[in-house]
Amino acid sequence: MDEYFIRTEHLCCNYRDxxxxxxPALIDIxxxxxxxxxxxxxxxxxxxxxxxxxxxxxxxxxxxxxxYIDGKDMTSGNLSDDEILDIRRRVGMVFxxxxxxxxxxxxxxxxxxxxxxxxxxxxxxxxxxxxALETVGMRGYEKHEPHRLSGGQKQRIAIAGVLAMQPECxxxxxxTAMLDPRGRAEVINTIELLNRERKIxxxxxxxxxxxxxxxxxVIVLSDGRLLRDYPPxxxxxxxDFLRRQGLGVPQSVELxxxxxxxxxxLEGEPVTPEECxxxxxxxxxxxxxxxx
Amino acid sequence: MxxxxxxxxxxxxxAGTPFETRALRDVEFEIKEGLVTxxxxxxxxxxxxxxxxxxxxxxxxxxxxxxxxxxxxxxxKEISKVRFRVGLVMQYPEYQLFxxxxxxxxxxxxxxxxxxxxxxxxxxxxxxxxxxxxxxxxxxxxxxLSGGEKxxxxxxxxxxxxxxxxxxxxxxxxxxxxxxERILGTIQNFRAQTGATVIIVSHSMEDMAxxxxxxxxxxxxxxxMSGSTREIFSRADELxxxxxxxxxxxxxxxxxxDMGAEIDSIPFTVxxxxxxxxxxxx
Numbered sequence: 118m119d120e121y122f123i124r125t126e127h128l129c130c131n132y133r134d135x136x137x138x139x140x141p142a143l144i145d146i147x148x149x150x151x152x153x154x155x156x157x158x159x160x161x162x163x164x165x166x167x168x169x170x171x172x173x174x175x176x177x178x179x180x181x182x183x184x185y186i187d188g189k190d191m192t193s194g195n196l197s198d199d200e201i202l203d204i205r206r207r208v209g210m211v212f213x214x215x216x217x218x219x220x221x222x223x224x225x226x227x228x229x230x231x232x233x234x235x236x237x238x239x240x241x242x243x244x245x246x247x248x249a250l251e252t253v254g255m256r257g258y259e260k261h262e263p264h265r266l267s268g269g270q271k272q273r274i275a276i277a278g279v280l281a282m283q284p285e286c287x288x289x290x291x292x293t294a295m296l297d298p299r300g301r302a303e304v305i306n307t308i309e310l311l312n313r314e315r316k317i318x319x320x321x322x323x324x325x326x327x328x329x330x331x332x333x334x335v336i337v338l339s340d341g342r343l344l345r346d347y348p349p350x351x352x353x354x355x356x357d358f359l360r361r362q363g364l365g366v367p368q369s370v371e372l373x374x375x376x377x378x379x380x381x382x383l384e385g386e387p388v389t390p391e392e393c394x395x396x397x398x399x400x401x402x403x404x405x406x407x408x409x
Numbered sequence: 410m411x412x413x414x415x416x417x418x419x420x421x422x423x424a425g426t427p428f429e430t431r432a433l434r435d436v437e438f439e440i441k442e443g444l445v446t447x448x449x450x451x452x453x454x455x456x457x458x459x460x461x462x463x464x465x466x467x468x469x470x471x472x473x474x475x476x477x478x479x480x481x482x483x484x485x486k487e488i489s490k491v492r493f494r495v496g497l498v499m500q501y502p503e504y505q506l507f508x509x510x511x512x513x514x515x516x517x518x519x520x521x522x523x524x525x526x527x528x529x530x531x532x533x534x535x536x537x538x539x540x541x542x543x544x545x546x547x548x549x550x551x552x553x554l555s556g557g558e559k560x561x562x563x564x565x566x567x568x569x570x571x572x573x574x575x576x577x578x579x580x581x582x583x584x585x586x587x588x589x590e591r592i593l594g595t596i597q598n599f600r601a602q603t604g605a606t607v608i609i610v611s612h613s614m615e616d617m618a619x620x621x622x623x624x625x626x627x628x629x630x631x632x633x634m635s636g637s638t639r640e641i642f643s644r645a646d647e648l649x650x651x652x653x654x655x656x657x658x659x660x661x662x663x664x665x666x667d668m669g670a671e672i673d674s675i676p677f678t679v680x681x682x683x684x685x686x687x688x689x690x691x
Contacts (some may be wrong), residue, residue, distance in 0.1 A: 161585040162556035213583065265428075268452050294583045297452045297612045299652040324585050327657060363587030368615060368657040371679050372686070379683075381690045390657055394664040400690060401670060 121185070122148040122286060123173060123208075129184035130168055142168040144341045146182070152285065157307075157329035157349075160338035169338065170288045173320070174208040175201050188284075206235070209279030211290040215271030216264075224266075224274055225250075225259040231282045242281075249277035252315070253307050259386050265272055269300025272310040273307055280311070286318035287311065292327065305331070311346045326353075327367045330388045337362065350386040369393040410438035412477075412574060412606040413463060418472035420458050432458040434630045436472070440574070440623075445600060445607040446640070447617040449653060450627035456610045459627070460576050463608065464495035476574075488503040493522055496572030500579045502563035506551035511542065511562050514551055518570040536569035537562075539602055540595045557588030561595055568599060574606045575599060581616055593620050611633075618642060618677040624651065642677040658682050 128146040131139045143165045150156055160166050171177040172184060180188045181249060184191040186204055194354060212218050217236040221227035228246045237245070250256050258266070263274055272292055279287055289308065293301040307338045321332065329335050330349045337345040337352070339362055345352055353359070356366045356374045365372070373383055376397075387396040420433040433455045440446050450456050457688040461467040462474055465488040473480045481491045498517075499505070512533050519529045537547060540561040546657075551559055560580070564601050567575065580596065581589040597620060600607050611617055611664055617624060617638070624641040626633040628651055634641060640650075645655045654660070661679045666672045670689060676682040 136600050162588060291583065295579075297450075298614070298654045299451055301612075323587075324583070326586070363585060365586035365590075369661050370681050372658060372661065372682055375679065376686060376690065379687060381687075390661040390664065394668065396660050396672065397665060397686065397690070398668050404690065 122152040124185040157332035164338040165341040209284035219263040249280040269303040286309040288320040412442035413440040414475040444622040447621035454627040455630040465491040495574040496567040498577040503559035532569040536565040656675040
């Protein structure tokens with residue numbers, strides 16, 4: 118057994134531009150993701166984030182390099198269709214637009230769609246649908262029509278549909294981009310719960326730096342290359358690098374950075390608003406004790 | 410002075426069916442001329458309905474929408490004139506780019522207004538300048554542009570109609586932080602160069618804090634509050650109670666105040682927060 122659930126070696130992928138020429142979308146990506154990790158992927162539009170996601174669940178095939186899922190070489194070229202489908206089951210995806218990924222007119226039928234296609238017996242499907250709805254906090258919506266739900270609810274239904282396939286990893290491709298603050302919080306809380314309590318590996322592609330700070334590790338892509346693979350604390354202590362990449366930092370980190378530039382020696386590597394407030398208060402108290 | 414006034418506006422969806430939904434109830438407020446006004450609220454709070462009412466895509470069930478003091482529905486046959494005066498940039502407007510070149514796409518609106526070729530090409534150049542698209546991009550296919558450029562090209566198409574009011578629905582959604590900055594810059598640029606009135610709908614409180622002079626908060630089809638950006642974000646507790654939020658920096662400063670730091674007025678941008686904190690920490 119591989120220590121890593123996902124591992125890539127010298128992974129390259131090309132796309133065809135408008136003039137029919139091949140251009141690199143990803144260049145020499147070496148990535149190791151353990152089971153149960155929570156990974157954020159950030160980068161500008163066109164940096165290769167979505168390409169990476171599509172390679173990991175075999176919607177796209179690489180030009181060269183290796184992808185191992187749970188130790189198995191996905192790029193050997195002699196995988197059967199069943200093996201490919203099995204990977205898509207184990208590595209589920211949730212996309213940006215909630216309206217583009219719902220297939221049925223009743224919530225429970227939508228969630229049952231995946232397992233039904235696998236030929237799973239009805240009682241087991243029922244059990245899975247109930248479990249999935251329970252997990253995303255949507256029990257009671259079984260008979261509802263998906264198109265009447267809010268954006269956050271639709272995305273949670275999409276996550277439930279992935280959960281019913283009993284995945285080991287969920288990839289979210291800007292899944293909160295179209296949601297209001299409440300919908301975003303619903304989705305983030307659901308994902309964090311799945312990661313923490315069900316040990317599901319999460320790969321979260323996002324433009325929101327305040328979502329990235331919550332991950333175990335943040336991967337930065339730029340023009341198809343992997344530039345950083347750091348814990349958030351380490352990454353966000355380099356605000357200049359992130360700004361050069363056109364990525365910016367959360368407002369709390371920006372504030373801490375500016376205060377330090379003006380000579381305030383704050384301790385630690387705070388990244389969340391709570392931690393940043395804590396660091397400022399600590400400094401304030403020490404100053405008062407010193408002055409007082 | 411009020412550029413747009415809503416008087417006792419009511420609007421119901423699917424009236425007479427089991428799905429009847431009151432989208433707006435007795436909504437009454439003013440959009441001030443030459444300012445940037447933000448509209449915030451949950452999905453389903455009535456924001457989109459409101460936007461469509463403002464430029465006459467929808468008609469109020471009762472009540473009036475006044476543009477420069479005149480009811481826009483007084484002469485229903487002339488409603489298309491209102492749509493030229495109040496330009497609407499929909500969500501993800503780049504999906505609606507369709508012409509062979511960026512220039513032709515931007516020219517589409519002005520063409521429909523029946524302007525001369527010279528006037529049209531002048532407007533295309535001017536609009537491209539406001540949104541910061543290089544002249545070199547104008548003869549390219551829209552599909553060769555980056556995501557952020559496409560978005561700006563789509564906005565230029567509306568700006569080229571020289572609207573007196575520009576309404577934008579989630580103008581920065583789905584863009585990376587640098588793309589987002591450019592869109593916000595474009596909006597500020599447009600206002601500065603034309604003096605037009607701007608209305609923005611967004612879920613990003615940080616974006617709203619950066620560009621809006623005034624904010625209107627909608628909750629379940631009613632106006633929950635309206636006022637200057639400072640007034641609205643100083644009511645953080647009320648906003649949070651209804652599941653909305655304040656900018657991250659405002660949340661941080663409120664937390665500091667709760668922890669005992671002496672902060673008199675709560676800032677809503679990092680630029681504002683910095684001098685206040687420096688005074689405490691220096």
